[in-house]
Structure formats: structure tokens, C-alpha cells
Amino acid sequence: MKLSALIARSVAVTLAGLCATAAFAADIEVANPWVRGTVAAQKATGAFMQLSSKGGVSLVGVESPAANIVELHEMVMADNVMKMRALPRLDIKPGQPVELKPGSYHVMLIDLKKPLAKGDVVPITLKVEGKDQKVERVEVKAEVRDLTAAAPMPMDHNHHH
Numbered sequence: 001m002k003l004s005a006l007i008a009r010s011v012a013v014t015l016a017g018l019c020a021t022a023a024f025a026a027d028i029e030v031a032n033p034w035v036r037g038t039v040a041a042q043k044a045t046g047a048f049m050q051l052s053s054k055g056g057v058s059l060v061g062v063e064s065p066a067a068n069i070v071e072l073h074e075m076v077m078a079d080n081v082m083k084m085r086a087l088p089r090l091d092i093k094p095g096q097p098v099e100l101k102p103g104s105y106h107v108m109l110i111d112l113k114k115p116l117a118k119g120d121v122v123p124i125t126l127k128v129e130g131k132d133q134k135v136e137r138v139e140v141k142a143e144v145r146d147l148t149a150a151a152p153m154p155m156d157h158n159h160h161h
Contacts, residue, residue: 026057026128027053027130030138033047033124033143034143035048035122035143035144036048036116037116037120038115038147040115044067044111044112048107049099051097056092056093056131057129058092058128058129060089062107066109066113066116070109070124072086072088072107073085073087073106074090074104075104075105084108116144119143121141121142121143122144123141124141125138126140
């Protein structure tokens, strides 16, 4: 009994250490990750989520096995035309959440390996650079939503009718 208690305690301490390490692995919090579904012949779509950081980090890359090309993009208005361009990095300042949403910053999944249907789950890896210049990988599971899905509207508690 003593040996099994000792083993159980050792496992608990090891697990607690692993959990603590994971919590400090990258100073980024990811909320509501999702991907817009596609139709059969469609070869590209967007992935969206909210990102925040307590200490400040930079998103310096994205990967997914769902597509051959995965890029961080932004939509910008230039000469009265909305243009999409790839970004090499996106800074997430301390306490200032960044929303990846349609018509703004987003992850582009290009040259999809198969159509994405509502309910599928797309693994996405975020490459996050901390203040120490160390790049860490954060795994995200994004649920595929209907191809007509839009970003959820933020709650406005001061709205009056």
C-alpha cells in the first residue's frame, strides 16, 4: 500500500508540474476558434478567433493539416477598395485582445485538402513569439460553422430601444 501511495503521489506531482508548464508555455489565450465551411469546389476559407495575452506576444505563423497553404491575413481599405494581404506577424499587446474575424485579421486556409462541412474540427497551430524571442506552438481546435456564418455579435449592454 505504501508503494502504491508513493507512486500515486509521484504521478500527481508530475502531472501538476506538467500542467504548470503548459500554462506558461505561451502567454496567449485563444477564445471561440471557428472556420467557415465550404462548398465542394471551394479551395479556400477563413479561420477566426479571439486572441489575448497578459504580457504581450506576437503571432508569427500559422499551420494546419487541412490546407497546403496557411497564412495570417488582414483586410485593409486602400483607394476605396477592400484588399486582403498576408501579414508576417501580428502583435497582441498586453490586455488588448485582438479579434480575428471576417473583414479584418484572419487565418486563410488556401488549397484545402477537402471540403469543410459544418461540425468538422480543423486543427490549427499558432506560432507564438514571446518577449524572449522564443517561438512556441499552440494547438487550437476550430469547429467548422455553416458557410454563411458570420462573427458572433458582441453584447452591447448599453443599447436602448
